[in-house]
Amino acid sequence: MPLNTLIPCLSDGINAALAQLSATALNCITEIRLRKNLPLVLCAGKSTYFITAKGKLLNYCSEFAYMVDEEEFDVVFRRLCNYSVHCEIDNLVNGYITVKGGNRVGVCSTAVKTDGSITAVKEITSLNIRIAKEIKDCAKPILNLLYVNEFPSIIVASPPSGGKTTFLRDLARQLSSGFNNRYVKTALIDERNELACKDDGIITADVGVNTDVLTGFSKSLGIEIAVRTLAPQLIICDEVSSLKEIEAMKNGFLCGCAFAVSVHAASKEQLMNKHIVRNLIATREFSYVVLLKDYTNEFEIMEVS
DSSP, rough: OGGGGGGGGOOHHHHHTTTTTTHHHHOOOOEEEEEEEOEEEEEEEEEEEETTTTTTSSOOOOTBOOEHHHHHHHHHHHTTTOGGGGGGGGTTTTEEEEEEGGGEEEEEEEEEETTTEEEEEEEEEEEEOOOOOOOOOTTHHHHHHSSOEEEEEEEESSSSSSSSHHHHHHHHHHHHHHHGGGGOOOEEETTOOOOOOOOOOOEOOOOOOTTEEEEOOHHHHHHHHHHTTOOOSSEEEEEEOOOOHHHHHHHHTTTOOEEEEEESSSSHHHHHOOHHHHHHHTTOOOEEEEEEEEEEEEEEEEEEO
């Protein structure tokens, strides 16, 4: 899912600046950050860059950095919403929208409350466009270690933008497409449409030949539907965060399903201090925690006793 899926959403000026970059540089971009009346920011992993209108990358902010004015910002925001902001309101109140190619956009705004509940947003000031990556075979090293002689449930952890979604997508692809001579019936609970990247009803990411995708459902409801109607051997969901989701998993375990789920954590210490992780481990159904340190180039596998 290359960066070019975003071209229709960006302004002519931003596209012109990005077009001057090499293919290698473009492929390294993980985030595009826009703020009203401030310089455009590009992130490549842990590195932060600015860019000139002529496409020169800068590792410092200067007077030549590309500035995003209010008019250009509003144009990009409307395009990201496909010119229908009201259709995105349910996502906007949760701080994001997902656009073509599975690219998630973090949206900073002011909450509008009615009877104590957030019902709308206003005054959009920042957009963080996270570039989705499809890296085939990135899950292969972990599959070779964990899934040849057994079929465990696993917890995948990394910091934000650390490769969890990319890993889970490839895990689904390989396990449902014949890894170790098995075509595992896989259910993908794709709450934010980041894993399968569905576009007008068509799944555009390669998530495997034996994978069913539930898009837009909450993880707890999606798990319940999958268990009740799809008879999956494996259920995959990204960024588990609530006890309600864990309760749905417990029912799945009782029905014989395995799970691969992800959580945010930057280190082993942070991981084990997380309440949600302790509750996942307390189910006594997860065999391993996989801590991704640099996408899947470096990882640590911890056996759950």
